[in-house]
Amino acid sequence: MKLLVTGGAGYVGGVCATVLVERGHEVVVLDDLSTGNRSGVPAAATFIEGDVAALAGEVLDPGFDGVLHFAARSLVGESVEKPGEYWQGNVVTSLALLDAMRAADVTNLVFSSTAATYGEPEQIPITEDMPTRPTNTYGATKLAIDHAITSYAVAHGLAATSLRYFNVAGAHGPVGENRVVETHLIPLVLQVALGHRSDIKVFGDDWPTPDGTCVRDYIHVADLADAHLLALESNRPGVHRVLNLGSGEGFSVREVIDVCREVTGHPIPDVVAPRRAGDPAVLVASSQKAMTELGWTPTRTDLRTIVRDAWAFTSALGDRAHSAPR
């Protein structure tokens, strides 16, 4: 297949682009490098640097078999502070992409959605029929795009899947998460192991969970990439599927830190800090629908595997990439 991967220089987009190339597909990456990294784009892919809204119309033609749309602003905290940039950068850009796909008669889409569309869950595990009450701008913009995709599927026969990621972690060989994000636990803990941070903050140890710390669902980025390819291959005209992607298992902040200690051999000091506003105690996906719909089975659900792969990537990057943020 000939595929356009927007945001293919980012973490998840880069891993997916790499997996697509490995499976023999022809990949064109469109990324403005505002947060992505040229080095994350597989060598065998065609790379176009630029804005998705501006260039999608030029890049796409009927020769493309599908689009994987990862390009987005994705920092929750920043989204709350600068909503305009997120509504423009995520929603307006995605609308331009949908119109460009339509104009070029490219009808197969996989969209990178998020568990943040649900907000505070009424029940665990989270299924796709639960209410969507995003508690931040990032989640609200992704939800709006999900709704827009539904409307294009109904009206114009778009074949689409939105994949709602839970906590993506790990790495795929040379492609991993090389941006330090304040809400992504594993990369932060590994920063401590590398000696770039003195300790890891645990936001609350009095949550109603087995060890008192928040519980999250970690999915290996390579399992995630598999789901994207399966979605692309099974999309049906006029149907927009919305599927959660998680491992279905929850790990607490303490469990994650302990596994990081074990894998890295570093003591990793932790400091308990107050709870953060808006943090739910537990976020765990039901991925039953993705498994059924896609025939997908995550095979790297062991937390050790996820941390080991993340650590291999992070420690190989070494002091070079991580010397700035502290």
Next chain:
Amino acid sequence: MKLLVTGGAGYVGGVCATVLVERGHEVVVLDDLSTGNRSGVPAAATFIEGDVAALAGEVLDPGFDGVLHFAARSLVGESVEKPGEYWQGNVVTSLALLDAMRAADVTNLVFSSTAATYGEPEQIPITEDMPTRPTNTYGATKLAIDHAITSYAVAHGLAATSLRYFNVAGAHGPVGENRVVETHLIPLVLQVALGHRSDIKVFGDDWPTPDGTCVRDYIHVADLADAHLLALESNRPGVHRVLNLGSGEGFSVREVIDVCREVTGHPIPDVVAPRRAGDPAVLVASSQKAMTELGWTPTRTDLRTIVRDAWAFTSALGDRAHSAPR
């Protein structure tokens, strides 16, 4: 107050602009007349013809005390067929307005939202904390705008209220609904009374309701206008309120037709047709929150009053305006 009313040449916007003028406010109407009518704009208002996205930045300045944002594409059926026009015309336009307000330091907003944001209700009456699962593009675009407004309130201190209308009906003196919309029951029934349609279709008489026809909540447009003014006056910086506006009472399709027969003195033949896909059996608002928050009390909840005012407007318009559609 000096107020910008977008879409002030439309039905609800025109009535609100008229009421604002009557109460002594300075009103500037911005409307592209794509569906609105120049004659619906009160004479005392300043009228600017043009696109909201293009002109809001030019029109707004710090001298404005607030904005009432009605401009929108609002036909449910059309929204499903042409989603791109609705995402652009509603969401992208509203984002431009929000940015223009921010640039001009105008911080008070009342937005015309809709019951269609909820979709099929889990429970009746519908309260504001119920899940939002829009079943058409129109509702999805209004929901996205509601979410965008929340994010601007949180980030930039916008003082805002979204009013989620149920079935708006009636007229305010010379301003009423002079566009025939396939889903707006009362104007359609009055078309039959005027002789412009041969009969009124009743979509299903086997619904689980007292007389088997669908039940809806009709709110008088003048009551609606009152709520807008109260919202404007009570908006608080950094707070985005979402309030349902209905009468809290449901009337069946048969009840509406019967009252129209009584008010117009016309037999109004009806024909039972199959149910329409996507029509919920009952849609009735809880407006408790609006009453509490705004100190609002709808005073024209009697169906006879609503139909009488609509009929006065429609019959005065006479054959002139309604000769085309049939």
